[in-house]
Amino acid sequence: MKILAMPVGLLTAALLSLPAAGETAASSTREQQTAQPIEAIVVTARLREEDAQDVPFALTVVDSVALEQRRIDDAISVFRHVPGLSLTSFDDGRFAYFQLRGIGPLSQAISPDDGSVVTYIDGVPQPVYASEIAYLELERFEVLRGPQGTLFGRNSQGGALNLTTRAPGHELETSGRLEGGQSGYLLAQGAISGPVLEDRLKAGITFRASNVDGFVPNIAPGGGELGDRESYAGRGTLIFTPSGEDGARFTLSSNVDRQTSSPFYYVLRGQPRSQVELNPENEVKRTAWGISLTSEFALGGPDLTAITAVNGFRNDQFTDDTDGLIYGPLFGQPSSDFLEPLSFSDWHEEERRFYQELRLSSSAEQELAWTAGLVYFHSDFDTDLKNRSTFSPFLNGDRDATQEIDSYAAYGEVTTPLATPRLRGTLGLRYTRDEKSLNATFQGVGFPGSVDEFAQESTANFDLWTGRAALLWEATDDINLYATIGRGAKSGGFPRFTLSAAVGQESEAYAESTSWTYEVGAKAALPGGRGQFELSGFYNDVSDEQLFVLDFVNFTFVPVNLDTRSYGVEAQGSYVWNGGWSVAGGLSWTLGEIREAAEISGAERGNRIPNVARLSSTLTLNHRGPELRLGNRAAASMATVTHQYVSSRAADVAGSFNLPSYHNVDARLGVQIGRTEIYAFGRNLLDTTQELNGVLYGPGVEGASLGRGRIVGLGVTSTL
Numbered sequence: 001m002k003i004l005a006m007p008v009g010l011l012t013a014a015l016l017s018l019p020a021a022g023e024t025a026a027s028s029t030r031e032q033q034t035a036q037p038i039e040a041i042v043v044t045a046r047l048r049e050e051d052a053q054d055v056p057f058a059l060t061v062v063d064s065v066a067l068e069q070r071r072i073d074d075a076i077s078v079f080r081h082v083p084g085l086s087l088t089s090f091d092d093g094r095f096a097y098f099q100l101r102g103i104g105p106l107s108q109a110i111s112p113d114d115g116s117v118v119t120y121i122d123g124v125p126q127p128v129y130a131s132e133i134a135y136l137e138l139e140r141f142e143v144l145r146g147p148q149g150t151l152f153g154r155n156s157q158g159g160a161l162n163l164t165t166r167a168p169g170h171e172l173e174t175s176g177r178l179e180g181g182q183s184g185y186l187l188a189q190g191a192i193s194g195p196v197l198e199d200r201l202k203a204g205i206t207f208r209a210s211n212v213d214g215f216v217p218n219i220a221p222g223g224g225e226l227g228d229r230e231s232y233a234g235r236g237t238l239i240f241t242p243s244g245e246d247g248a249r250f251t252l253s254s255n256v257d258r259q260t261s262s263p264f265y266y267v268l269r270g271q272p273r274s275q276v277e278l279n280p281e282n283e284v285k286r287t288a289w290g291i292s293l294t295s296e297f298a299l300g301g302p303d304l305t306a307i308t309a310v311n312g313f314r315n316d317q318f319t320d321d322t323d324g325l326i327y328g329p330l331f332g333q334p335s336s337d338f339l340e341p342l343s344f345s346d347w348h349e350e351e352r353r354f355y356q357e358l359r360l361s362s363s364a365e366q367e368l369a370w371t372a373g374l375v376y377f378h379s380d381f382d383t384d385l386k387n388r389s390t391f392s393p394f395l396n397g398d399r400d401a402t403q404e405i406d407s408y409a410a411y412g413e414v415t416t417p418l419a420t421p422r423l424r425g426t427l428g429l430r431y432t433r434d435e436k437s438l439n440a441t442f443q444g445v446g447f448p449g450s451v452d453e454f455a456q457e458s459t460a461n462f463d464l465w466t467g468r469a470a471l472l473w474e475a476t477d478d479i480n481l482y483a484t485i486g487r488g489a490k491s492g493g494f495p496r497f498t499l500s501a502a503v504g505q506e507s508e509a510y511a512e513s514t515s516w517t518y519e520v521g522a523k524a525a526l527p528g529g530r531g532q533f534e535l536s537g538f539y540n541d542v543s544d545e546q547l548f549v550l551d552f553v554n555f556t557f558v559p560v561n562l563d564t565r566s567y568g569v570e571a572q573g574s575y576v577w578n579g580g581w582s583v584a585g586g587l588s589w590t591l592g593e594i595r596e597a598a599e600i601s602g603a604e605r606g607n608r609i610p611n612v613a614r615l616s617s618t619l620t621l622n623h624r625g626p627e628l629r630l631g632n633r634a635a636a637s638m639a640t641v642t643h644q645y646v647s648s649r650a651a652d653v654a655g656s657f658n659l660p661s662y663h664n665v666d667a668r669l670g671v672q673i674g675r676t677e678i679y680a681f682g683r684n685l686l687d688t689t690q691e692l693n694g695v696l697y698g699p700g701v702e703g704a705s706l707g708r709g710r711i712v713g714l715g716v717t718s719t720l
Contacts, residue, residue, distance in 0.1 A: 403438050442498065
């Protein structure tokens with residue numbers, strides 16, 4: 001697949017302009033070669049601006065400079081830089097979700113509401129089935145560890161990704177980025193932003209198009225290579241301040257993300273070379289979209305914020321459900337017996353969501369900090385599924401199901417000094433009422449064992465309490481100690497597809513999941529402003545974590561709830577020193593285990609939580625060389641190298657097999673001339689095989705999803 005269009009004029013102007021050195025160009029030689037004090041990291045982890053060191057729980061923060069250096073601009077690149085974060089992804093733009101500290105779905109997400117680490121962009125929650133999107137114009141991302149249900153609400157039981165985009169500035173700015181490399185990789189991005197009406201209206205727009213070829217051969221006759229992806233993404237922002245910068249502020253944002261891919265999902269483990277045998281080849285088209293309006297008012301006391309948003313996605317997916325290389329050994333037949341397109345799934349899914357939040361907060365200068373709000377959320381999720389199978393009644397028939405969710409919430413949190421200004425206490429509470437309904441129909445196709453037709457209308461309601469209590473003590477001017485107790489919850493609901501309808505049975509609602517998290521930690525600013533260091537320990541006690549398990553007798557997925565626990569230690573920090581060098585990284589040791597047995601899933605007490613690495617780490621080394629003169633221009637070398645380590649993980653709750661550990665190394669080496677950088681880059685430079693998750697099909701038949709191999713290329717970026 002090839003990119004069909006790109007903003008040629010904008011990219012040409014941005015990429016070919018090399019401004020002369022001066023006040024608007026690169027930093028001076030002395031600035032580059034002398035360590036500069038690191039400014040306090042300002043975050044909005046508690047829906048107000050504050051120093052990250054004053055937040056009484058662990059969080060990983062990456063600012064705009066580091067985002068640019070490390071090229072963090074999508075879900076997989078976030079995962080590469082956050083130890084303790086697990087990502088399950090099939091690289092199709094749809095099946096992707098995070099686990100954090102061992103909390104999250106135990107297999108694939110059961111429903112459109114089954115996410116334990118929710119992604120928020122500018123305060124708006126993103127769909128679980130469309131959270132794997134391009135991150136455009138990011139100013140900062142914050143990974144908030146531990147339950148965030150008090151302020152971030154629904155289902156953020158394990159944590160939240162709080163992404164903040166870059167607002168248009170007071171001056172006209174254009175930028176461009178063009179990259180090309182192995183495996184047909186190509187990316188083009190252009191952006192323009194600035195004032196439209198001085199002190200009243202600012203606007204910005206960004207567009208990105210990318211393409212990459214497949215990397216897993218399909219050995220079926222006429223097959224190509226699966227894993228290719230073509231993507232288009234855009235984002236627009238308008239900021240209106242009718243009475244000037246000190247008055248009311250209205251931010252209107254919109255985004256769209258379109259991906260077309262041919263994923264392979266799972267390959268048979270143990271092959272000399274990873275390959276599949278599919279006819280027809282899988283094809284997925286996924287479009288995610290959103291529009292939001294954020295209105296901010298300073299009322300002379302508290303500040304009022306209103307967020308109104310609509311977003312959603314559409315997914316059209318056709319898959320061959322019987323890879324011959326997997327189903328051949330599973331049934332003891334030649335793989336060619338599964339070449340005919342007799343077993344397939346034809347999916348059409350669409351979710352439309354509405355989100356409304358009203359929030360009052362204390363002004364920044366007040367010693368007693370508080371936030372209170374009301375939230376309404378509605379989701380309308382439609383599934384149209386046509387299944388055909390040669391061996392299972394559960395995988396035959398036509399299904400049409402609609403799930404609706406209405407959610408109401410009220411919350412409040414207060415932070416106040418206790419006895420001394422150096423000791424502060426935090427107390428927060430949130431009540432959420434979820435009302436869910438399922439309206440589903442089934443039409444049989446005459447397969448033996450299945451009914452001719454079936455219908456189901458069901459409802460389920462859930463009352464969820466979440467909250468936290470915390471103490472933070474300023475032990476010195478540079479060291480803060482904290483202790484936090486958090487209550488987390490994730491709503492129950494109905495599975496996204498009603499397979500049991502094929503035999504005339506209703507799909508039962510699965511239970512909500514609740515948890516208690518206990519955390520202690522220390523945050524320190526290093527002498528001379530050269531860096532920060534953070535150390536934390538946590539314990540999670542989870543009741544009724546949600547699991548989608550494959551029943552090999554009936555070849556159907558059923559929901560199960562299991563108790564789990566996880567505990568561990570995390571350390572992270574950053575440091576800069578003379579010579580233009582800086583380093584940042586983190587380490588996470590997590591032990592997660594199942595607390596009860598479940599016969600249908602094979603789970604046993606003491607088994608490991610799937611896809612949770614006991615040890616994971618990230619380390620980024622960055623260097624900017626001394627400034628040199630090239631005629632009337634300034635030039636400096638730049639280098640960034642990032643290493644990620646992920647230890648072995650259990651593939652499923654039964655402990656059927658382990659996914660092997662791996663190392664991932666990314667690098668970018670280049671030269672900056674004025675405001676233009678020309679560079680070489682490499683991803684997965686060691687070309688390691690990375691099994692991201694796994695599944696047991698039957699005795700000795702194991703499948704794994706794979707990360708992409710090495711890609712090396714060249715790129716250029718420029719800002720005017």
